Each structure stands twice: as C-alpha cells, then as structure tokens.
Amino acid sequence: MAGKNNKQKVRDAVKRHYADAIKLHTACCPPPPTELDIEGGYSLAKLSGYSRDELESVPETVTSFGCGNPVALADLQPGEVVLDLGAGAGLDLILAARKVGESGRVIGLDMTPEMIDVCRANLQKAGIENAEVRPGQMEDMPVADAEVDWIISNCVINLSPEKHKVFAEAYRVLKPGGKMMISDMVTHDLPDEYRDDMAAWVGCLAGALEEGEYVRLVEKTGFADVKVVDKLVYTAAMLAGFADEACCCGSQRKTASEGIVDRYADRVAAVKLFARKPG
Numbered sequence: 001m002a003g004k005n006n007k008q009k010v011r012d013a014v015k016r017h018y019a020d021a022i023k024l025h026t027a028c029c030p031p032p033p034t035e036l037d038i039e040g041g042y043s044l045a046k047l048s049g050y051s052r053d054e055l056e057s058v059p060e061t062v063t064s065f066g067c068g069n070p071v072a073l074a075d076l077q078p079g080e081v082v083l084d085l086g087a088g089a090g091l092d093l094i095l096a097a098r099k100v101g102e103s104g105r106v107i108g109l110d111m112t113p114e115m116i117d118v119c120r121a122n123l124q125k126a127g128i129e130n131a132e133v134r135p136g137q138m139e140d141m142p143v144a145d146a147e148v149d150w151i152i153s154n155c156v157i158n159l160s161p162e163k164h165k166v167f168a169e170a171y172r173v174l175k176p177g178g179k180m181m182i183s184d185m186v187t188h189d190l191p192d193e194y195r196d197d198m199a200a201w202v203g204c205l206a207g208a209l210e211e212g213e214y215v216r217l218v219e220k221t222g223f224a225d226v227k228v229v230d231k232l233v234y235t236a237a238m239l240a241g242f243a244d245e246a247c248c249c250g251s252q253r254k255t256a257s258e259g260i261v262d263r264y265a266d267r268v269a270a271v272k273l274f275a276r277k278p279g
C-alpha cells in the first residue's frame with residue numbers, strides 16, 4: 001500500500017468502516033460482551049482478556065473493537081498521564097482513568113467523528129471526569145512533546161499505512177522514561193497478495209506487520225526494552241466467532257468475512273508489546 005493516494009484510500013476506508021461499525025453497534029444494541037462469554041464461545045472481549053468485573057463496570061453502550069487489554073498489563077500509577085491511540089468507544093479510557101485517579105488524566109485520540117461522539121457520551125455516562133477525547137491522527141498527534149507518561153493502544157496501529165510515523169510520534173509525546181503497552185495484530189508468513197484486500201485491512205488483518213518487522217520498527221524508532229509480553233494466535237474457530245459477533249444485526253459483514261477465516265487462520269496473532277523511551 002505505497003503511494004500517497006493509497007495511503008489516503010486506506011485512511012478513508014478505515015474511517016468509514018469504524019463510523020459504520022459504531023453506528024451498527026448503537027443501532028442494534030447487541031448483548032453486552034459478558035453474555036457472549038459462553039463456554040466454548042470466542043467473543044472478542046473474552047479473548048482480549050477483560051474480566052467480567054471490568055466489563056460489568058462500564059455502561060452497556062461501551063463496546064470493544066480491541067485485541068487485548070492493555071490497561072491490565074500496563075503498570076499505571078495514580079497521578080500519571082495516559083494517551084490511548086485510537087480510543088474507539090472508550091473502554092480502555094474508562095479503565096485507565098480509574099487507575100490514574102483524580103490526580104492523573106487520560107487522553108483518547110481518534111480520527112473518526114462518529115466514534116468520538118460515542119466515546120465522549122460513554123465517558124460521561126461512566127462519570128469519568130479526568131479524561132478527554134482529542135480528534136486527530138496518530139501519525140500527527142495533537143499532543144505536546146513529552147506530555148504523557150504512558151501510551152496504550154488496542155488494535156489500532158495495524159490500521160495505519162504509515163506505522164513509522166506513529167512510532168516516531170509516540171516517541172515524541174512520551175516523557176523521557178515514559179512507557180508503552182500496545183496490543184496489536186501481527187502476521188506470520190502472510191502471502192503478499194492478501195495485503196491488498198481492503199476489507200481485511202479495515203478488519204485489522206491485512207495491514208498488520210510480520211512480528212519481527214514490528215519489533216524492529218519500534219527498536220529503530222529509539223525505544224528500549226522492547227518485548228512481546230503476550231501473544232495469542234487466532235485459529236479458524238476464533239476468527240469465525242468474531243465474524244458471528246460482528247454480524248449481530250448485519251449479514252453483509254459476515255459475507256465480507258467469509259474468505260477471511262480461511263486466509264488468515266493461524267497466520268495472525270494478537271501481541272502485547274512493551275517498550276520504554278530511554279531517559
């Protein structure tokens with residue numbers, strides 16, 4: 001996906017997809033993630049590692065489009081400033097805001113206006129007062145140099161056609177000694193011809209980097225202590241479970257995902273990656 005036009009095409013498609021996804025979620029009111037958490041079932045929230053207590057502690061309109069639970073793995077402390085890249089409907093923002101407490105603050109960044117509206121409403125419903133949502137792109141963050149102690153992100157960086165810019169920006173806005181806990185998708189030996197499929201790109205698959213390439217890119221940006229602390233390879237049954245969940249009231253999404261299960265099973269994984277800005 002090289003070239004300026006292609007990058008813009010990817011961004012527009014990603015924005016459209018998440019605007020539609022949050023509208024669909026709001027319109028069809030699927031059951032809360034805890035009800036999908038059945039024995040043998042593969043709901044996104046269950047595989048992401050959210051506890052039942054965490055899911056029950058947020059308003060019902062809060063949903064997850066993530067592939068992990070970065071707040072559970074990040075050692076957030078009271079008083080710290082946290083930036084969530086691609087905050088979506090606000091689940092991780094709410095959990096992080098509670099961890100840093102009144103003396104800390106949380107900034108959510110997102111580029112999709114429809115998602116930002118829902119996120120702000122969810123923060124209000126959850127009674128969160130130490131969080132804000134800033135519209136913008138993670139390749140050019142509306143955040144000051146050295147403004148934050150932590151960066152978290154949940155299944156978002158894979159969507160960027162310019163990942164090197166995202167990590168350069170992450171480095172700039174972190175304080176010296178600041179840390180990242182990123183949950184994101186990576187691939188293993190994914191054939192090149194699968195990478196031009198826009199439906200798979202917006203679904204967090206086709207844009208994902210090979211795991212080694214991901215780690216090297218973060219290290220090349222200047223981060224220290226880069227390590228994958230957890231990894232879950234997605235099987236065909238898991239990918240099929242996500243497709244069922246996503247099509248709760250819209251069969252077109254299921255059709256779009258049919259080829260995806262065969263192509264991506266066992267070739268994609270959700271990793272949780274830690275890194276630290278030296279200093």
Ligand SMILES: C[S@@+](CC[C@H](N)C(=O)[O-])C[C@H]1O[C@@H](n2cnc3c(N)ncnc32)[C@H](O)[C@@H]1O
Pocket residue numbers: 014015018063064065066067085086087088089090091092109110111112115136137138139153154155156159160204
């Ligand atoms: C897969 S969803 C994940 C949302 C949330 N992190 C979660 O776990 O539910 C991706 C989100 O990232 C946002 N996004 C995608 N690319 C972005 C970019 N380049 N800059 C800012 N936000 C972006 C989308 O609008 C969407 O809300």
